[in-house]
Amino acid sequence: MNCPECQSSKLNIYDSRHIGDHVVRKRKCMACDERFYTIESYMSAEELEAIEAIRREQHDTGNENGSTITPDSNNGDADDT
Numbered sequence: 001m002n003c004p005e006c007q008s009s010k011l012n013i014y015d016s017r018h019i020g021d022h023v024v025r026k027r028k029c030m031a032c033d034e035r036f037y038t039i040e041s042y043m044s045a046e047e048l049e050a051i052e053a054i055r056r057e058q059h060d061t062g063n064e065n066g067s068t069i070t071p072d073s074n075n076g077d078a079d080d081t
């Protein structure tokens, strides 16, 4: 969980409350003072898999970082002395 404004991971939880089956937390970014909420709730394994599938699709279409690793990109040519 990072700040939606500045992507900082330094977040402070200053309130949390139960609303039905959910826990709502008030968070504040210590870097930029952005305040926002997060919600925790139950999730079935099927729901989690569906979300991860969507995330993978988004990552595939918009990969700016190019995190794909090709295993045969470096096959030992460091020995040219």
Ligand SMILES: [Zn+2]
Pocket: 003, 004, 005, 006, 007, 008, 029, 030, 031, 032, 033, 034
């Ligand atoms: Zn922030």
